[in-house]
Amino acid sequence: MILRTIYTLCGIFVFLSCQESGNDLQKSEAIALDPPRQVILTWQQDPTQTMTITWRTDELMENHSLRYAYSPDARRRSWTSVKAESFTFDETKAWIHYVELTGLKPDREYYVIIDHPISPEEFHFRTLPSQSGKRDLVFLAGGDSRSRRDVRREINALAAEQFPDFVIFAGDFVNSAVNEKDWDEWFDDWHEQLITQDGRRIPIVPAIGNHEVIGYYRQTRENAPYFYNRFITPEPRNHYALELGSDLLVITLDSDHTMDVVEQTDWLETILEKYQDKRWKIVQYHVAAWPSVRGLNDEIPKKIRKYWVPLFEKYNINLVIEAHDHAYKRTVPIRDNQRDDENGIVYIGDGGWGAPIRDTKNAKDHWWLEEAFAADHFWKLTLSADGVNLKVEPVFRPPGRTFILEAEEVDNEIL
Ligand SMILES: [Fe+2]
Secondary structure, three states: OOOHHHHHHHHHHHHHHHOOOOHHHHHHHHHOOOOOOEEEEOOOOOOOEEEEEEEEOOOOOOOEEEEEEEEOOOHHHHEEEEEEEEEEOOOOOOOOEEEOOOOOOOEEEEEEEOOOOOOEEEEEEEEEOOOOOOOEEEEEEEEEOOHHHHHHHHHHHHHHHHHOOOEEEEOOOOOOOOHHHHHHHHHHHHHHHOOOOEEEEEEEEOOHHHHOOOOOOOOOHHHHHHHHHHHOOOOOOEEEEOOOOOOOOEEOOOOOOOOOOOHHHHHHHHHHHHHHOOOEEEEEEEEEEOOOOOOOOHHHHHHHHHHHHHHHHHOOEEEEEEOOOOOOOEEOOOOOEOOOOOEEEEEEEEEOOOOOOOOOOHHHHOOOOOEOOOOOEEEEEEEEEOOOOOEEEEEEEEEOOOOEOOHHHHOOOOO
């Protein structure tokens, strides 16, 4: 705060000292009004050794860069400076800047200053541990944050209070795919709120939803410009796998928005075969295969159950995170299209991070639903330090309704 105040005073000084020169004055005003904002952390590669940092400005200046160091108190020459890649795209007024930091050490905090002559942006982040036994890994899962901003902000605040290592987010960030105001509000909120009290920013692992896409379903990448340009993840960005530490693989899929479900099947099997020995394997995508509100026999759920679910079962996926229906849901353990308490997979969802919440089917009358009801919520997942136990907790808004699902209820392999 002190640093920011000093810089603000410097800004006034710059303004006053330039009054005699119109061009210089305009330049100073542009700089003063255009600080780096909407910082987002994602991963393109190994989360134990890399971090991708993205931010926006209104104007393209001569140099956009950041500095990072092990410690906020590092001496000046200990900070490493990195120039950003900058670009824009047709549907935005913003300039996007990003840096991928590589060669980092696992499980360490790094301090960052995004350079700006008036208002540099300061924060820190933490790489993930590369070995089990170090500490619990805490991460959140949710989706559907789109249209009730006040609720979304309440849930954002609840999310940051969990001190998570990262958030996996199963799509439908905003209501309108190319409405810049919607996206600005979403990114402004995320920037302001998805940060711990001590200034640690929380990375996101995003999946695409229908509201990121003009036309919603079976469209091209060009129809989802904000998703593809603002979240820099492993190519092709709509389906990718990330090893999140030594014991966890998270696979993100595109449920028919910019790529057909069927077309991802071969890639999915290749990934699952490659990582078959990974202890915990979690999948996220947007449209629920086992919905709490919409029809079980709608086209996309049927496709997912036909093409993806047999692979989930063949390779013993531990947990699947779904969204799109805007309700709280937990399925029974499912295998071969029936309840299987011994070897079934549990699917949780169905999105409730601010979207209008919906009444659900009655779980008692629908065999695949263990429980389902209308509730704003996200999920908190805690992977124990020894990598053996995954605790899954729904966190509801308003707080106070939280309860804990014991790990046995979702673990079909380890315990
Ligand atoms: Fe949706």
